Amino acid sequence: MTSFFWSNGHLGWPFFGVLVYSVLCLLAGDIVWRLTPAPFRKILAAMAIVWAAGVVVLVAL
Amino acid sequence: MTTFLVQVLVLVLLVVLVGIWALRFPYPAFWLRPFLPARKRWPEREIRDWLGNGRFHRGFLKFFNRDPERNPPSEPGLLAPADGLITSAEVRDGIRYLVIALSFWDMHVQRSPAAGKVVVIEPSGDEYMDGEGRNFSFLREKHCPVQTRVVIDTASHGRLAVRLITSVAARRIEVWPGVGDMLARGQRLGRILLGSTVVLEIPERFAICVQTGQRVWAGETLVTAGAPT
Numbered sequence: 635m636t637s638f639f640w641s642n643g644h645l646g647w648p649f650f651g652v653l654v655y656s657v658l659c660l661l662a663g664d665i666v667w668r669l670t671p672a673p674f675r676k677i678l679a680a681m682a683i684v685w686a687a688g689v690v691v692l693v694a695l
Numbered sequence: 696m697t698t699f700l701v702q703v704l705v706l707v708l709l710v711v712l713v714g715i716w717a718l719r720f721p722y723p724a725f726w727l728r729p730f731l732p733a734r735k736r737w738p739e740r741e742i743r744d745w746l747g748n749g750r751f752h753r754g755f756l757k758f759f760n761r762d763p764e765r766n767p768p769s770e771p772g773l774l775a776p777a778d779g780l781i782t783s784a785e786v787r788d789g790i791r792y793l794v795i796a797l798s799f800w801d802m803h804v805q806r807s808p809a810a811g812k813v814v815v816i817e818p819s820g821d822e823y824m825d826g827e828g829r830n831f832s833f834l835r836e837k838h839c840p841v842q843t844r845v846v847i848d849t850a851s852h853g854r855l856a857v858r859l860i861t862s863v864a865a866r867r868i869e870v871w872p873g874v875g876d877m878l879a880r881g882q883r884l885g886r887i888l889l890g891s892t893v894v895l896e897i898p899e900r901f902a903i904c905v906q907t908g909q910r911v912w913a914g915e916t917l918v919t920a921g922a923p924t
Binding site: 643644645650653654657660661664665668669 | 696698699702705706709712713716720723727730731735
């Protein structure tokens with residue numbers, strides 16, 4: 635049985651990918667926040683867009 | 696099954712990473728520190744916390760205690776005795792007091808501004824003020840001089856003094872040469888352990904070539920140039 639969450643005895647790859655990608659986005663966002671003088675809200679908005687785009691790609695794969 | 700176990704392992708690893716990150720927040724997690732500049736690697740608030748509990752980050756202490764080689768310029772003139780930011784250059788009674796404020800991230804070894812002979816080392820002053828106008832006279836009761844003034848007799852600039860002043864956080868000043876020792880230009884003079892201010896006292900007739908707000912480096916930045924005016 636194959637689905638988004640579960641596939642042949644393991645987590646579905648898109649689901650697994652979204653989890654890993656989300657954590658990496660969070661940590662990358664932290665680095666960007668520390669290294670750039672941009673306002674927090676701008677960074678948050680940019681990271682949200684990047685995260686959403688990545689999730690769309692992962693789900694579409 | 697193997698795939699599932701690998702996935703779980705990866706997710707557990709990521710959860711641990713996020714957990715450490717969250718526990719450390721807003722300070723950077725250990726894996727992030729190497730990629731950050733010093734001021735971001737050890738934020739001021741975190742350093743002040745360490746001052747309170749005495750548990751300093753080992754990496755910060757190593758960074759703080761660094762003592763790099765310096766190359767004095769060949770041009771004549773007095774050298775800055777410390778790394779830091781010039782905050783004042785007031786003249787009083789014919790003496791210019793060039794105040795250099797050191798931050799937590801500055802190198803804390805002081806250097807001689809000119810070649811000369813150490814004639815006086817005064818381990819304390821009448822006033823116990825730091826560069827920010829705070830009075831630390833209460834520290835007089837402790838075995839910790841909060842101010843040391845090193846007077847140097849130089850052939851080029853007459854009698855100068857370098858005053859090492861600590862802040863509330865600091866307790867120790869080290870002055871390495873003794874009275875009567877000869878100093879080379881840019882030679883290591885001492886160290887303030889977690890101190891904050893170094894004052895160079897120069898006769899007024901020497902024009903300075905630095906200004907308030909300028910960054911200077913011990914043993915490398917010229918603070919005076921040319922002949923006395």
